[in-house]
Amino acid sequence: MINLANTDLQISPLCLGGNVFGWTADVVDSEAVLSHFVGNGGNFIDTADMYSQWGEGHVGGESERIIGNWLKRRGDRNSIVLATKVAKMDKRRGLSAQNIRAACEESLQRLKTDYIDLYYAHEDDPKTSIEETLEAFDALVQEGKVRYIAASNFTALRLQESIETSKKAGMTCYVAAQDHYNLLERDYETSLKPTMLQNSLSQFPYFGLARGFLTGKYRLGKKVNSVRSRGVAGYQSTRGWKLLEKLDTLAQQHQTTVSAVALAWLRAQPTVAAPIASARNLEQLKEIMLVVELSTEELEALSNS
Structure with a gap:
């Protein structure tokens, strides 16, 4: 377990993304993934109120409901570090005090819990x-409905x-951030990382596997049937294929998966506490849960890809 800076939370080295729950993963598969994740050492689960409003016939809240029902049946809420979000759900846009309050209450109901860890x-x-946004968050922390x-x-x-x-107002402060960062998306290193370092904040990168491209399932000349396939078109380039070759080699040397190597690189980067990755079935989950350590030379080789 990892001690999350500026908190008393202890988190697993992988944060399980809940964006697929109720979307590409139905209730049965979602609960199987959640149970296997927790049963094999994972405890950090990430979702959002707006997941998965983009799905046909969806309105948002689908992921939170699945997690909430699963949590309630388990009866061990305190063993889970649960993160959710506010501001992007169609009916709960923005960070006004009124919206944060209403969105939090609705998330708590869907998650069937009386507090949100992050x-x-x-x-x-x-x-x-x-000021208005932070005062609203601070009030929720003071009430015990939100921890951080x-x-x-x-x-x-x-x-x-x-x-x-x-800090000036003595209110609760952001302890972490979640941004787009992976081996093929490196803007974070120059845009946000300096600020994160300056303030000792932890980063939880999303799209850590580049929408699935860094799992190795995409290969030159191979057609992949996935709702995310359009999102990886830009990665199918000379740079992308060469990076996959390096990942393949390292995966073979470490007797692990391509996903595990890509996440190992991310996990080793300054400010990163744990990468976020999602799985719609147990096969995918088992690939991303493997934790390996890369040498300094191996990390540099990937960084220079």
């Missing part, structure tokens, strides 16, 4: 003052301003 601002809301808060998809400037505002 509550994210899912995106910035320039229409609402930073975090930010996702913020610019470095807005994140820093939020931190300074919290």
Whole structure:
């Protein structure tokens, strides 16, 4: 387990993404994935109120409901570190105090819990003052409905301003962030990482496997039947195929999966506490749960890809 900086939370080295629950993973598969994850040492689960409103006939909240029903039947809520988010659900857009309060209450109901361990601002809301947003989060923390808060998809400037505002007013402060970062998406290293380091914040990267491209299931000339296949088109380039070759070699040398190697690189990067990855079935989950350590030379070779 990893001690999450600025908190008393202990988290597993992989955060299980809940974006597929109720979407590409039905209730049965979702619960099987959740149970296997926890049964094999995982304890950190990430979702959002808006998952999966993009699905046909969906309105959002599907993922939270599945997790909530599963949690209630288990009866061991305190053993799970649960993260969810506010701001991007169609009927709960933004970070106004009223919206944060309402969204939190609705998430608590769907998750069938009386507290959220890590509550994210899912995106910035320039229409609402930073003070109003942080006062709303602080009130939820004081009431015990939220333990810690975090930010996702913020610019470095807005994140820093939020931190300074919290400290000046003596309010609860963001302890972590969640942003797009993987071996093929490296903008984070120059845009947000300096601010994260300066403030000792932890990063939980999403799309850690580049929408599935870094699992190795995409190969030159091979057609993949996946709802995410369009999202990886930009990765199917000379750079992408060469990176997969390096991952293949390292996976063979470590007798592990391509996914595990890609996540190992991410896990070893400064500020990263644990990568987020999702699985719609047990086969995928078993591939991403493997934890390996790469040498300095191996990490550098991947970084220079």
